[in-house]
Amino acid sequence: MAVTCRTVEEALAPIKSGDRVWCHSMAATPYRLLEALAIHVLNLENVTLLQLHLEHAEAVCQPQLEGHLRNRCYFVSHSTRELVNTGKADYVPIFLSEIPKLLRSGRQPIDVALIQVSPPDRHGNCSLGVSVEATLAACNMAKTVIAQINPQMPRTHGDAAISLRSIDFVVEIDSEIPSFPPSRPKDEHLQIGGHVAELIRDGDCLQMGIGAIPDAVLAHLGSHRHLGIHTEMFSSGVLPLVASGVIDNSNKVIQPGKMVTSFILGSDALYDFIADNTEVLFLDVEYVNNPAVIRKNPQVVSINSAIQIDLSGQVCADSIGGKVYSGFGGQVDFVTGSQLSEGGRSIIAMPATALSGSQSRIVSHLADGAGVVTSRAQVDFIVTEYGVAHLHGRSLRERAERLIAIAHPDFRETLAKAANI
Structure with a gap:
């Protein structure tokens, strides 16, 4: 059963030097966890942050993190683009369908998965909400799963369910899900x-x-x-x-x-x-x-x-x-x-x-x-x-x-x- 943490710092404490950390991506990016991670890793070395497209991830892309945290991107976002193109982050060309296979095969090891989930239902099941992508595979393979429980995360159906028994550390943070209103087409x-x-x-x-x-x-x-x-x-x-x-x-x-x-x-x-x-x-x-x-x-x-x-x-x-x-x-x-x-x-x-x-x-x-x-x-x-x-x-x-x-x-x-x- 997951350990309930009082603070973000307490939830991130298991992350150590050399860890390979998968980050829940797209609109489910746990950006409040990433803000705290950017501070936590200053006392660590060679942490790798594995990711798809991230939202509000500027905190983990700051120059002072060099040597402490390196982004490894299977899809480059606006926050990581300059780092990748200046050699300070890594881009992995790969079909999206192949990323879960890469994780499940063990060819890309994962030590920690950082995820954002809905509150648990009466059966103790949370939901990955707006983004399953490769994060389900990451949770299956990670040695440690750290979750932000967010009351604003919608509960979705399909492969999105994840039991509290599968999560090691949780911290409740109420934060907005990044939204994108429709634009007026030219x-x-x-x-x-x-x-x-x-x-x-x-x-x-x-x-x-x-x-x-x-x-x-x-x-x-x-x-x-x-x-x-x-x-x-x-x-x-x-x-x-x-x-x-x-x-x-x-x-x-x-x-x-x-x-x-x-x-x-x-x-x-x-x-x-x-x-x-x-x-x-x-x-x-x-x-x-x-x-x-x-x-x-x-x-x-x-x-x-x-x-x-x-x-x-x-x-x-x-x-x-x-x-x-x-x-x-x-x-x-x-x-x-x-x-x-x-x-x-x-x-x-x-x-x-x-x-x-x-x-x-x-x-x-x-x-x-x-x-x-x-x-x-x-x-x-x-x-x-x-x-x-x-x-x-x-x-x-x-x-x-x-x-x-x-x-x-x-x-x-x-x-x-x-x-x-």
């Missing part, structure tokens, strides 16, 4: 959303992320029917479609009638929606993102984004040149799964330009040092505000022609010359 995002919506059919099972483009796509789907959700994450844009009955998950083969996810990021309204909602399953990301699982549903459509795409169709989504920006995430997991699904399709959607229109995202060659996330052999549809390029089964010349046609007009002549078209 005209270019609405145009992209409209093009993507034309590729979606009634009965499709969707994977999408967070941001202006996914929300713009969802905003165009009001006249569709019987859509489903099987995705690593979703955000607030799904709420109107659930309320109107457009999303009913009735065409799904696995978990029919259920929305399947591994974590969410969104508004307070979204967190209210998923709280104790048996129609939403939060499952281990090793399962959710497994292409062999994804393909079982018919008509899976994956919708992802990119930083750059070259004229052969190579997709760079985790770096800007040699500077790491984010991570692999689940893009390749769902590109693969959707293309194996009966009637499935994969879509990469992005604005045609970056930096206020000064740079084309469609380029003759990827920037020096840029990493390829999705290979050109896997690319299906590319969408910008200027239209849709269907690349699957096309030659290099045909790909270049189609991509140039959806590039910003200011860059088409230069791209055509580079491609000898």
Whole structure:
């Protein structure tokens, strides 16, 4: 049974020099524990903080922690980006579906898991709440589990349950769950959303992320029917479609009638929606993102984004040149799964330009040092505000022609010359 601690410092006392500490990620980041950890490790050496995307994690990214704590990132967030790109933190390129396997195999040992959970129910079961991702695997493998019990953490269903018997130390802290109100899409995002919506059919099972483009796509789907959700994450844009009955998950083969996810990021309204909602399953990301699982549903459509795409169709989504920006995430997991699904399709959607229109995202060659996330052999549809390029089964010349046609007009002549078209 968990030991109840009176203070955060008491809860973190078991962490010692050399420990490898997994941190619950996304909107479930126990940032109040991290604030205390940043002080605790000043008396320690070589603590490694394993993580996905973290929210409010600035405390563990301060210069004075060098030699005391080093961030090891499977997905880079705004707080760790500069550290990674200056060699003061580590980035591990890996498919999101593979991270739980890495932990469960013991190839990445874990000494301590820092998590944030809901208060226990009458049976002594807490919930991982808004984010299961790889944290379930981390809790299974960690020698010590330290939990913040937060009254504001919603109780969710699926793989989110964790018994107090599985937790070693708990401390109760009431803190806000980071929320992200829907943004107002720009005209270019609405145009992209409209093009993507034309590729979606009634009965499709969707994977999408967070941001202006996914929300713009969802905003165009009001006249569709019987859509489903099987995705690593979703955000607030799904709420109107659930309320109107457009999303009913009735065409799904696995978990029919259920929305399947591994974590969410969104508004307070979204967190209210998923709280104790048996129609939403939060499952281990090793399962959710497994292409062999994804393909079982018919008509899976994956919708992802990119930083750059070259004229052969190579997709760079985790770096800007040699500077790491984010991570692999689940893009390749769902590109693969959707293309194996009966009637499935994969879509990469992005604005045609970056930096206020000064740079084309469609380029003759990827920037020096840029990493390829999705290979050109896997690319299906590319969408910008200027239209849709269907690349699957096309030659290099045909790909270049189609991509140039959806590039910003200011860059088409230069791209055509580079491609000898």
